[in-house]
Amino acid sequence: MVLAGGEGKRLMPLTADRAKPAVPFGGMYRMIDFVLSNLVNGGYLKLVVLTQYKSHSLDRHISKTWRLSTLLGNYVAPVPAQQRLGPRWFAGSADAIHQSMNLISDERPAHVVVFGADNIYRMDPRQMVARHVESGAGVTVAAIRQPLSMADQFGVIxxxxxxxxxxxxxxxxxxxxxxxxxxxxxxxSMGNYVFTTSVLVDALTRDAEDPDSKHDMGGSIVPMLVERGEAGVYDFRDNDVAGQRETERGYWRDVGTLDSFYDAHMDLISVDPEFSLYNPEWPILTSQDPWPPARSVHGSAGRVGMATESLLSPGSVVSGSTVNRSVLSPGAHVHSWAQVDSSVLMQGVQVGRNAVVRNAILDKDVVVPEGARVGVDTDRDRELYTVSDNGIVVIGKGRQVVP
Ligand code: ADQ
Incomplete structure (x- = not known):
């Protein structure tokens, strides 16, 4: 079960029209592709994705991309809020599973793997499941070391x-x-759990009867099982993913804020990236419309188009302009004499002639007109757009940048 109902308030404006797991990442992907790739690469092929807020874009992406062989009984099924317990949405992630418990009784699995959908990482889930079975715990929680200063964003073990x-x-x-x-x-806690089914069902049932509970996995279910001595831990450093370089071991990013979302992009593009998208033994899977190849061409007046330390997705065009340390999504087009530096351009972004874009995230179809500047004058940017704590300028979907 993949929990994909997160609202992603701290990623606004990127989550204005879409659930957090549907936010595009790394040029070609959506955030949810990372967890689904991990599960599918690990051979887990009966997957339900529990959705809630603004799930249209997420549903569409899952239905289009994640079509497993139904002949073999496999599926990745987006499941909307069931409202089985009255006309209300899910109270929290535990309530989401509780309201979808029929999916568990239909399949009768011995174990249920419950993973979050908002993280960027590679993980072989089989190794965690094996540890769970061997330990005899009722729940096993995946864990990773994080800075003490960030403890208030995580479940601390x-x-x-x-x-x-x-x-x-x-x-x-x-x-x-x-x-x-x-x-x-x-x-x-990485928000990834393996449960023995009977323990999960029992904990969810008790939790549902508690009027004071927030009905949240991290806030209610895990603490309940810890108190009963039934919770084990799986250290993510023990996870060994096929084809992964040793320097990538333990790479995991919670991209819950604009700055962490931006930083995780920068991790993709250095000469020796902290997180490599080029591992054929553990591919990150997705689907794309049939875009033509990316191209870099002479623009007007014969100026050379040049991109360095950047990811160029199919259908992106660098025409007589300079692109450095940036991620260009399909259909992003940078026109003559423009400069794009340390930025993330989502699908269909147009950067006009002579424009400058620095330290920015431009959501889908943003238009930067000729000569406009983004990321150059912070005070002005703050008046017009969203600026993150670290000074990254974020411009929401379809907006026209002020010339
Ligand atoms: P958070 O991410 O803050 O902390 P939460 O908002 O519950 O917790 O999100 C967890 C996952 O569940 C996300 O993938 C989210 O999309 C999804 N989700 C949230 N509400 C949902 C709902 N009502 N229906 C379906 N899906 C829902 C969690 C843990 C912490 C842990 C961090 C690690 O609670 O203990 O440290 O993840 O990132």
Whole structure:
């Protein structure tokens, strides 16, 4: 089960019209493609995606892209809010599963893998499931070390002496302490769980009866099972993905804010990228419309189009302009004498002649007219657009940049 109902408020304006897992990432992909690729590459082929807010774009992407062989009984099925328990939307991620529990009773699996949809990483889920089975825990939570300063964004885990069982779990604590061997780090939940089915069903049923619960996986279900001594931990550093370089081991990004979303893009494009999209043994799968090849051409007056340290998706055009440290999505077009630096251009973005775009995220179909400037005058940008804490200028879908 993939939890894909997140609203993604902190990614506004990118989530104005779409659920967070449907936000485009890395030129060619949507965020949800990363978790679905991990599950499908691992051979898990009966997948339901629980959706909620603004799910149209997400549903369309899943239906178009993730068509597994139904002949073999495989599926990736987007499941809308079921409203089985009255005319209301899901209260939280646990309620989403509770309201869709018929999907579990239909399949009768021994284990249920519940993964979030908002993260950028490679993971072989089979290794986590094997650890779960071997440990005899009721739930196993995947965990990764994160800076102590970010503890309030995560479920923070404390483990027992053997390092296998969770002794305490607090969702987004503001007073977390560092690890004994690393005072500036905490052990954070990745929001990925493996459950023994009977334990999941029992916990969801109890949780549903608790009027004070927020009905959230991290806020309610995991703490309940920790208290009952049934929760194990899986250290993500133990995960060994086929074809992955050692330097990529443990790469995981929670792209919940505009700055982390931007930084994760920059991780893709250095000479020796922290996260490589070029691993044929563990491909990140997606589908695209039949765009023509990317091209770099002389623009007007014979000026050479040049792109360095950049990802150019099919259908993108660098015409007599300079593109550096940037990600161009399909159909993005940079015209003569324009300069694009350290930026993410989503599908169909047009950058006019002589325009300058720096440190920016331009959502789908944004038009930067001739000579316009983005990311050059921060005060002006703040008046007109969204500017992140780190000064990244973000312009929402379809907007026309002010000349
Ligand atoms: P958050 O990401 O803050 O923390 P949440 O907002 O519940 O928790 O999102 C978790 C996943 O569930 C996301 O993939 C989201 O899209 C999805 N989701 C949220 N509400 C949903 C709903 N009503 N229906 C369906 N899907 C829904 C979680 C954990 C933390 C952990 C971080 C790691 O709670 O413990 O540290 O993930 O990123």
């Amino acid at each position: 404390e483990v027992d002496e053997g390092g296998r069982r969770i002794s305490a779990f607090r969702e987004k604590p503001t007073d977390a302490r560092g690890l004994p061997d690393a005072p500036h780090e905490v052990f954070a």
